[in-house]
Amino acid sequence: xxxxxxxxxxxxxxxxxxxxxxxxxxxxxxxxxxxxxxxxxxxxxxxxxxxxxxxxxxxxxxxxxxxxxxxxxxxxxxxxxxx
Amino acid sequence: xxxxxxxxxxxxxxxxxxxxxxxxxxxxxxxxxxxxxxxxxxxxxxxxxxxxxxxxxxxxxxxxxxxxxxxxxxxxxxxxxxxxxxxxxxxxxxxxxxxxxxxxxxxxxxxxxxxxxxxxxxxxxxxxxxxxxxxxxxxxxxxxxxxxxxxxx
Numbered sequence: 157x158x159x160x161x162x163x164x165x166x167x168x169x170x171x172x173x174x175x176x177x178x179x180x181x182x183x184x185x186x187x188x189x190x191x192x193x194x195x196x197x198x199x200x201x202x203x204x205x206x207x208x209x210x211x212x213x214x215x216x217x218x219x220x221x222x223x224x225x226x227x228x229x230x231x232x233x234x235x236x237x238x239x
Numbered sequence: 240x241x242x243x244x245x246x247x248x249x250x251x252x253x254x255x256x257x258x259x260x261x262x263x264x265x266x267x268x269x270x271x272x273x274x275x276x277x278x279x280x281x282x283x284x285x286x287x288x289x290x291x292x293x294x295x296x297x298x299x300x301x302x303x304x305x306x307x308x309x310x311x312x313x314x315x316x317x318x319x320x321x322x323x324x325x326x327x328x329x330x331x332x333x334x335x336x337x338x339x340x341x342x343x344x345x346x347x348x349x350x351x352x353x354x355x356x357x358x359x360x361x362x363x364x365x366x367x368x369x370x371x372x373x374x375x376x377x378x379x380x381x382x383x384x385x386x387x388x389x390x391x392x
Contacts, residue, residue: 175333177284181342184287202331208284215288 169198172229176204180212183234187216190236195221198232205230262291262387264380270299272311272321274392279339281390286346291387294340295380296371297353300392301360303337304352306368340370351375351383 169186171179179200186196198209206223209232213220217238224231263285267278278294285292302309313321334342344350349372357363357374364374375383 173332175328175331177280177287177339178332178334181283181287181346184289184346212288215290 166195166197169196171198171200171202171205173201176202176208178202179205180208183209183212183232187218187236190239192236192239194236196234196236198234199229200232201229203230205232209234261289262293262384264384264387264389265292265294266380266389266391267294267296267300268298269392270302270311271314273313273317273324274300275303275311275336276333278392279334279336279343282343282348283339283346286343286348292343292348293380293383293387294348294350295353295375295384296350297356301352301356301362304350304367304371305362306366337370344370349373351380353377353380 167186167190169182171182174182179198179202183196183198186198190196198205209223210220212218213234219235219237221233221235222231223233263281265278265282267274282292282294296304303311340348340350350370352362352367352371352374354374354376357367364371367374
């Protein structure tokens, strides 16, 4: 897996305050515009997002880099490898 | 490295035990407001996961898809809980069922109304709102749903 660098295209998707299935829908919409190699960072507050991003990534064959609680939000980092 | 679950899934797929098609069909029959929430949630979530979503609207559910807006009732046994539910949903910003369905449609979901029940209720294609893609028969929908996963709501 290549290291993430400052040059990696990095899209932040802010879904804070959006209830399920809002966050994964926002992720899907960002995925539509993404290219292979892009990194998408999803911010959410709905607790279901932790399992949902893993399910979404498995289904769409993309990679979950990390899912972490951070300053009152859940930050999921995904690498788009499959388009 | 594949986990034990992934190995079982791969073997099941290879043996033809798992449907090959990534498809979800929802047969929407109920006409009460509570049942429209899972319709919206599941359709939007599945569409967001890249799953082909087809919805067949029949029976009392047709009332939710007419141009002339009709108030969907709450089932009598849960009516007392309806205000608390509405308040809770507002607090966590749950979208309305039709907004969720619209989002699902933006991601490719299709909505079909049942030709037979439409006729029974005196509804023609032009009586349905823009959520509806077409009016079809049961056989046509079963063909659309074939080899996928189906839910009856």
